[in-house]
Amino acid sequence: MKTNRILFILAILLISGGSTFIFASMDESATNSTPYVKPADDLTFHKQLTSFDQTEAINEENKQVYPEPITPTHIEIPAIGVDASINATGLDDNNEMIVPDNGEDVAWFEPGSQPGSTGNAVLAGHVDDYTGPAVFFDLEDLNPGDEIIITDKKGESLTFVVDQLKSYPKDKAPLRQVFGPTNERSLNLVTCTGLYNQSIEEHEERLVVYTTLK
Amino acid sequence: MNLKKVFILLVTAVMLSSVFAIGALADNHDSSDAMVRIVHASPDAPAVNVYVNGEATVEGAAFKDATDYMNLPAGEHDVAIYPAEANGEGDPVISQTLTIEAGEAYTVAAVGMLDNLSLKVASDSMSVSEGMSKVRVGHLSPDAPMVDVGVIDGDALFSGASFPAITDYQELEAGTYDLEVRTEDGTQVLDLSGTTLEENTVYSVFAVNTADSLEAWVLTDYTMMPSEMPQTGMGGAQSDMNNMFMIGLGTVLAGIVVAGIAINRKNSYQA
Numbered sequence: 001m002k003t004n005r006i007l008f009i010l011a012i013l014l015i016s017g018g019s020t021f022i023f024a025s026m027d028e029s030a031t032n033s034t035p036y037v038k039p040a041d042d043l044t045f046h047k048q049l050t051s052f053d054q055t056e057a058i059n060e061e062n063k064q065v066y067p068e069p070i071t072p073t074h075i076e077i078p079a080i081g082v083d084a085s086i087n088a089t090g091l092d093d094n095n096e097m098i099v100p101d102n103g104e105d106v107a108w109f110e111p112g113s114q115p116g117s118t119g120n121a122v123l124a125g126h127v128d129d130y131t132g133p134a135v136f137f138d139l140e141d142l143n144p145g146d147e148i149i150i151t152d153k154k155g156e157s158l159t160f161v162v163d164q165l166k167s168y169p170k171d172k173a174p175l176r177q178v179f180g181p182t183n184e185r186s187l188n189l190v191t192c193t194g195l196y197n198q199s200i201e202e203h204e205e206r207l208v209v210y211t212t213l214k
Numbered sequence: 215m216n217l218k219k220v221f222i223l224l225v226t227a228v229m230l231s232s233v234f235a236i237g238a239l240a241d242n243h244d245s246s247d248a249m250v251r252i253v254h255a256s257p258d259a260p261a262v263n264v265y266v267n268g269e270a271t272v273e274g275a276a277f278k279d280a281t282d283y284m285n286l287p288a289g290e291h292d293v294a295i296y297p298a299e300a301n302g303e304g305d306p307v308i309s310q311t312l313t314i315e316a317g318e319a320y321t322v323a324a325v326g327m328l329d330n331l332s333l334k335v336a337s338d339s340m341s342v343s344e345g346m347s348k349v350r351v352g353h354l355s356p357d358a359p360m361v362d363v364g365v366i367d368g369d370a371l372f373s374g375a376s377f378p379a380i381t382d383y384q385e386l387e388a389g390t391y392d393l394e395v396r397t398e399d400g401t402q403v404l405d406l407s408g409t410t411l412e413e414n415t416v417y418s419v420f421a422v423n424t425a426d427s428l429e430a431w432v433l434t435d436y437t438m439m440p441s442e443m444p445q446t447g448m449g450g451a452q453s454d455m456n457n458m459f460m461i462g463l464g465t466v467l468a469g470i471v472v473a474g475i476a477i478n479r480k481n482s483y484q485a
Binding site: 198 | 450475
């Protein structure tokens, strides 16, 4: 009977210990997937109001001077130690954005907007490659107010400031909000997040970091 | 015997609740939405607030302000426009039912002079051939005559537009065009020399304000975008997490086995 009691205690310990592990692993994916939650409409609303503010500013000063848009070749994110090359890409035959074939580089969606012009410019980078963390692995650690510095090959640079982070199930992301037209001068950074699903060979979620020109 | 069942139930409950917790955290974006932007093209109307289904959606929009595209559920919506200073009290300047379809994009323009304000609804293009540019024009100047838009000393691209028409789109080679707005007898009313049309981009060019101070207002309707979000990961950094999960699962299973042995032993003692 004494052995039995010990066995029971052992069983309870094993099960509770194992559950903690499972919880911890689940927890990690949960925090990964929602670094910063805001209601979906907030962004559009915020944007449309700031767009008016901008227009008013233009009316008041008659002409607000913005730097020229640039063709990006380099990205720096001091807050998370990113320092990487940017390559221009477009669409493949399946109408999908071509991403780098390595974990170090960042892709700029060239058919869309240029960083610094009115519209949503988009940069995409991998969260991980086949062996470990890639260029945008720490993107989820960014906070509103952090700066993104984009440079062209002549050394002209533009600084963008993080507005918010948002993650979406991979098929539910608001594509137009990320890639489409806007009155803002925006730059959106895209990477993967959530669990890696072996059967579809893809991460289950996408993280978007919304930034605007400083 | 019962203990074993309780353990299994407990473990199942723990695992299920974790799975549900993850599902609940996911952000659901509704694909049954339509996109709508609201455009203030009434030269003498004050700054306005726009209420959609009784809710203030746009605040303080002045002449030549356009919102970004906003998500609205497909179906019918009441759109009401109030002077911004009225705070939604009293009668709206105009109120109209807007019917929109899922997956479509719309421009809703407040046009005409204040005492004759109306809402003009246009369906916006969401596609462009690769390397091309697409453009349409809107005659939103209440007192301007019927006009053509065309190349200076060249052919008309859009003919016979009168207030408040918004034309169909035309696909053009990307590039810089010397365009003009002219009356049917060829008199230029607005010089649009050096109009640059970027490739992979869809534009609306609206002629706004009164005829004596006619101006062009260029809006971007669409830029080329992929059919889905890019695939930005290969799974190499996930192994840590998966390992943790497997270790946990293994430990729980071991616990269940041990419990099973204990129960068996207990039962055999009792027998």
